[in-house]
Amino acid sequence: MLRYIGKRFVIMLATLWLIASLTFVLMHSIPGDPFTSEKKFPKATLENLKKEYNLDKPIPVQYLLYLKNLATFDLGISIKTPTRTVNEMIEDGFPNSAQLGVQALAIAVSAGILMGMVAAIYQSRMPDYIMMVLAVIGISVPNFVLGPLFQKYLGLEWEIFPIAGWGDFEQSVMPSIALAFLPLALVTRLMRSSMLDVLGQDYIRTARAKGLPPFRVLSRHSLRNAIIPVVTIIGPLSIGILTGSFVIEKIFSIPGIGKYFVESVTNRDYSVIMGVTIFYAGLLIFMNFLVDLAYGLIDPRIKLGSKEAR
Amino acid sequence: MKTILEIKDLHVNFKTYAGEVHAVRGVNLYLNKGEALAIVGESGSGKSVTAQSIMRLLPSPPAEIKQGEILFDGKDILKLSEKEMFQIRGSEIGMIFQDPMTSLNPTMTVGKQIMEGLKWHQKLSNTEARQRAIEMLRLVGIPTPEKRVNQYPHEFSGGMRQRAMIAIALACNPKILIADEPTTALDVTIQAQILELMKELQHKTETAIILITHDLGVVAEFAQRVAVMYGGKVVETGKVDDIFYRSRHPYTWGLMGSMPRLDLKQEDALTPIPGSPPDLFDPPKGCPFADRCPHAMHICHEEMPEVMNVSDSHQVSCWLEHPQAPSVHEGVRVNLTTKTV
Amino acid sequence: MAIPAHKFERVERKVEQAETIRKPSISYWKDAWLRLRKNWLAMLGLGLIIFLVIMAIFGPVFSKYTYYQQDLGAGQNMEPSSEHWFGTDDLGRDVFVRTWEGARISLQIGFFAALIDLVVGVLYGGFSGYKGGRTDEVMMRIVDVLWGLPYLLVVILFLVVFEPGMWTIIMALSVTGWLNMARLVRGQVLQLKEQEYVMAAQTLGASTKRLLFKHLIPNTMGPILVMLTFTVPNAIFAEAFLSFLGLGVQAPVASWGTMINDALVVVLSEEWWRLFFPAFFLSLTLLAFNAFGDGLRDALDPKMRK
Numbered sequence: 037m038l039r040y041i042g043k044r045f046v047i048m049l050a051t052l053w054l055i056a057s058l059t060f061v062l063m064h065s066i067p068g069d070p071f072t073s074e075k076k077f078p079k080a081t082l083e084n085l086k087k088e089y090n091l092d093k094p095i096p097v098q099y100l101l102y103l104k105n106l107a108t109f110d111l112g113i114s115i116k117t118p119t120r121t122v123n124e125m126i127e128d129g130f131p132n133s134a135q136l137g138v139q140a141l142a143i144a145v146s147a148g149i150l151m152g153m154v155a156a157i158y159q160s161r162m163p164d165y166i167m168m169v170l171a172v173i174g175i176s177v178p179n180f181v182l183g184p185l186f187q188k189y190l191g192l193e194w195e196i197f198p199i200a201g202w203g204d205f206e207q208s209v210m211p212s213i214a215l216a217f218l219p220l221a222l223v224t225r226l227m228r229s230s231m232l233d234v235l236g237q238d239y240i241r242t243a244r245a246k247g248l249p250p251f252r253v254l255s256r257h258s259l260r261n262a263i264i265p266v267v268t269i270i271g272p273l274s275i276g277i278l279t280g281s282f283v284i285e286k287i288f289s290i291p292g293i294g295k296y297f298v299e300s301v302t303n304r305d306y307s308v309i310m311g312v313t314i315f316y317a318g319l320l321i322f323m324n325f326l327v328d329l330a331y332g333l334i335d336p337r338i339k340l341g342s343k344e345a346r
Numbered sequence: 347m348k349t350i351l352e353i354k355d356l357h358v359n360f361k362t363y364a365g366e367v368h369a370v371r372g373v374n375l376y377l378n379k380g381e382a383l384a385i386v387g388e389s390g391s392g393k394s395v396t397a398q399s400i401m402r403l404l405p406s407p408p409a410e411i412k413q414g415e416i417l418f419d420g421k422d423i424l425k426l427s428e429k430e431m432f433q434i435r436g437s438e439i440g441m442i443f444q445d446p447m448t449s450l451n452p453t454m455t456v457g458k459q460i461m462e463g464l465k466w467h468q469k470l471s472n473t474e475a476r477q478r479a480i481e482m483l484r485l486v487g488i489p490t491p492e493k494r495v496n497q498y499p500h501e502f503s504g505g506m507r508q509r510a511m512i513a514i515a516l517a518c519n520p521k522i523l524i525a526d527e528p529t530t531a532l533d534v535t536i537q538a539q540i541l542e543l544m545k546e547l548q549h550k551t552e553t554a555i556i557l558i559t560h561d562l563g564v565v566a567e568f569a570q571r572v573a574v575m576y577g578g579k580v581v582e583t584g585k586v587d588d589i590f591y592r593s594r595h596p597y598t599w600g601l602m603g604s605m606p607r608l609d610l611k612q613e614d615a616l617t618p619i620p621g622s623p624p625d626l627f628d629p630p631k632g633c634p635f636a637d638r639c640p641h642a643m644h645i646c647h648e649e650m651p652e653v654m655n656v657s658d659s660h661q662v663s664c665w666l667e668h669p670q671a672p673s674v675h676e677g678v679r680v681n682l683t684t685k686t687v
Numbered sequence: 688m689a690i691p692a693h694k695f696e697r698v699e700r701k702v703e704q705a706e707t708i709r710k711p712s713i714s715y716w717k718d719a720w721l722r723l724r725k726n727w728l729a730m731l732g733l734g735l736i737i738f739l740v741i742m743a744i745f746g747p748v749f750s751k752y753t754y755y756q757q758d759l760g761a762g763q764n765m766e767p768s769s770e771h772w773f774g775t776d777d778l779g780r781d782v783f784v785r786t787w788e789g790a791r792i793s794l795q796i797g798f799f800a801a802l803i804d805l806v807v808g809v810l811y812g813g814f815s816g817y818k819g820g821r822t823d824e825v826m827m828r829i830v831d832v833l834w835g836l837p838y839l840l841v842v843i844l845f846l847v848v849f850e851p852g853m854w855t856i857i858m859a860l861s862v863t864g865w866l867n868m869a870r871l872v873r874g875q876v877l878q879l880k881e882q883e884y885v886m887a888a889q890t891l892g893a894s895t896k897r898l899l900f901k902h903l904i905p906n907t908m909g910p911i912l913v914m915l916t917f918t919v920p921n922a923i924f925a926e927a928f929l930s931f932l933g934l935g936v937q938a939p940v941a942s943w944g945t946m947i948n949d950a951l952v953v954v955l956s957e958e959w960w961r962l963f964f965p966a967f968f969l970s971l972t973l974l975a976f977n978a979f980g981d982g983l984r985d986a987l988d989p990k991m992r993k
Binding site: 047048050051054062063065172176178181275282283287298301302304316320321324 | 828831832833834835836837838839840841843844845847848924927928931932933934944947948951962966969970971973974977978
Binding site for chain 1: 401403429431432433434435436437440441443445448449450451452453454459462463466467498500511514515
């Protein structure tokens with residue numbers, strides 16, 4: 037167990053280092069420096085700025101300084117609005133993004149498990165077809181199409197939810213659902229097939245042979261085993277939700293990291309791009325690590341460490 | 347002796363893409379209190395389907411019980427509501443399955459799987475159920491049951507898992523235990539142990555047992571009565587001695603011939619039955635064994651023979667029993683092969 | 688109850704007949720095709736894919752307009768009509784032509800992304816699995832490390848740095864896209880390596896190259912094919928996503944993502960056609976490939992053989 041955690045941890049660090057270095061190399065392969073396009077600065081100011089951002093030093097030194105800053109969780113200063121550090125931006129935006137993401141993930145996982153379960157129990161009957169049609173729509177309609185549609189109908193025409201903005205819970209409902217749609221579809225499908233697989237297992241027959249009523253068989257035997265595969269995709273789902281939040285935050289004007297990130301991409305604010313990328317990458321890689329560990333705990337058959345055998 | 351279970355004219359079909367499979371076609375059987383009945387037959391003969399019908403465990407669709415009665419303590423199980431069935435399954439009739447590797451829930455401790463039925467049927471508290479689970483594990487011969495009760499199935503060996511399955515099935519003291527090929531998936535040495543254990547438990551608990559198997563060696567060892575199934579029908583039934591020494595059906599003779607024996611010379615030791623079982627999508631209207639039977643007559647292909655009483659305990663359905671049929675050397679094991687395989 | 692005596696005459700056994708196999712055996716691929724054909728959703732997907740490809744190739748030809756031709760003034764934001772089948776956008780460009788231009792971009796990106804994943808993934812995974820031992824260990828560690836990279840973030844980084852365009856997107860998608868394929872192929876190769884026919888070929892002195900291309904790869908075709916049908920919609924989605932963020936193909940080239948992004952400002956107004964057509968065909972494309980992929984996976988799954 038410990039050996040396994042250690043190994044996963046080393047891989048996690050390697051991935052983090054890789055993404056950090058990749059970001060660094062890419063950002064420094066842009067011809068000139070981040071201030072080249074800014075014509076408004078006088079020469080002296082420019083020199084000062086370069087000094088402040090360590091751009092006057094040789095590249096290897098810059099690289100080491102950069103890694104050192106990362107190790108102390110210092111993500112640097114925005115180039116376009118030098119009064120703000122990337123850390124501040126993340127502190128501002130992350131709570132909002134996190135709320136959006138967690139709500140979306142909660143909707144996707146809970147509703148997905150429920151829908152997939154219902155579909156499997158009513159295999160090849162009406163509820164199954166309804167769930168599968170919903171799932172197919174969820175997979176086929178991107179959230180940047182869904183978002184505007186929600187705004188137009190749920191927001192503007194039927195006035196059920198506020199069109200955009202952020203602050204109270206009502207405003208978070210539409211973006212959360214829009215963001216949850218794709219992962220919801222994926223969970224539903226996975227849960228359905230996993231549940232079908234479990235329902236055909238011999239141990240379900242054993243449970244029925246004990247005389248347990250269907251609800252008990254379902255809750256104590258089928259569900260737990262069917263959920264295991266769903267746990268494994270929570271990592272990838274979070275990635276999807278996170279990248280999805282870029283467009284959702286843009287569409288619904290939510291002051292989250294995604295919006296800052298998209299803005300920094302549009303106006304080429306390189307230090308913010310770098311900082312947010314590293315932050316998100318770190319977050320996701322860490323989440324994957326946790327999910328891997330959780331998987332080992334849920335399924336007693338998996339002896340962590342001999343995982344290659346899977 | 348009191349009859350505890352009686353199956354009358356049971357028909358079970360399976361609906362598939364290719365059509366309807368007539369898996370069980372009019373089975374009649376009875377089981378007396380405390381006795382061990384073996385149902386013997388090759389795969390596809392309908393023996394497992396018959397057993398699962400008793401528990402009403404067949405998935406529907408595709409399975410459908412077309413007609414018949416299964417009388418348990420005088421009540422027709424097939425007429426009970428699903429709710430009444432919960433009271434019978436596990437409590438009155440227990441069942442163990444072929445593959446102990448897949449029949450236990452991998453994510454639940456063995457103890458909990460035993461306790462579940464106890465808590466549901468006998469409304470035991472957690473501690474009581476646990477105590478009983480440990481007792482059951484001890485009863486089925488699992489060493490250090492206090493420790494084992496908290497382990498997961500993957501920590502058990504194949505033989506131990508089957509013991510655990512038996513513990514689950516017997517936890518609520520059922521009147522009948524149905525064992526569906528309980529030893530097929532196990533090593534030969536373990537097989538003997540499990541059978542020994544079941545025999546021992548039968549004496550201790552006076553549970554009636556229906557043992558489903560294709561292994562005649564197991565039958566001789568274990569059962570008091572035997573029913574031989576073929577093509578969805580019971581072709582011969584009788585006491586163990588009736589079947590082993592005075593069998594009247596050519597299929598039973600064939601089964602005996604394909605059983606390994608040490609007392610015969612090498613070349614006679616094992617004689618397979620040529621051909622393959624009938625297509626149950628479109629079952630023959632006559633005797634299902636006629637195609638493979640060395641003594642088959644015209645009538646065998648045309649009409650299903652009636653059940654004939656050989657003795658009070660011994661019934662057979664074969665046209666050879668008909669007074670007009672030519673006599674075949676009775677009780678002599680006829681070499682059924684026409685060519686060496 | 689007298690039964691005519693002749694009925695009790697013996698008949699010869701027809702053992703030979705009883706032992707013949709009742710059903711003709713069907714090859715793996717033929718069987719898969721038969722099952723695929725019965726799956727109406729998958730066939731619908733296949734039909735839609737064919738339709739979309741044809742329209743992408745010939746669609747713009749049907750119209751007298753081009754995707755960049757502007758018509759400022761009266762021609763702006765026109766409703767769908769016999770003149771402009773899908774209407775026009777805010778610069779007076781024909782939405783019908785632009786939609787199929789977008790389909791060209793999307794399908795090309797999907798196709799090339801899948802192709803690159805296939806080539807790199809099969810070579811890398813095949814080599815790693817075939818070599819085994821330390822080589823395999825090291826190569827798979829590299830995959831493990833790359834695996835952790837959040838794929839769209841990496842793609843965004845690439846697009847920020849390099850000049851945006853269709854080929855940059857394809858390249859960026861390929862940076863991490865092949866990992867899945869490499870893992871799949873390696874797993875299949877490892878499994879197959881143990882099987883007897885490969886050992887037989889080895890004993891007969893077949894070369895590594897021959898083994899890889901004549902034995903291993905044909906046998907791993909099924910799962911690879913399934914994965915490819917899912918790579919295409921993922922790449923198409925990624926392109927639309929990136930174009931939506933302004934990182935995709937640049938104006939005046941039309942892409943479904945950019946068209947949706949452009950239409951977003953007017954979504955709340957009456958000009959529904961500007962959002963509807965690119966969004967509808969994007970969704971339809973994703974649906975078609977996903978439905979076909981699902982069907983293909985089920986059809987090729989040996990467990991589903993009946």
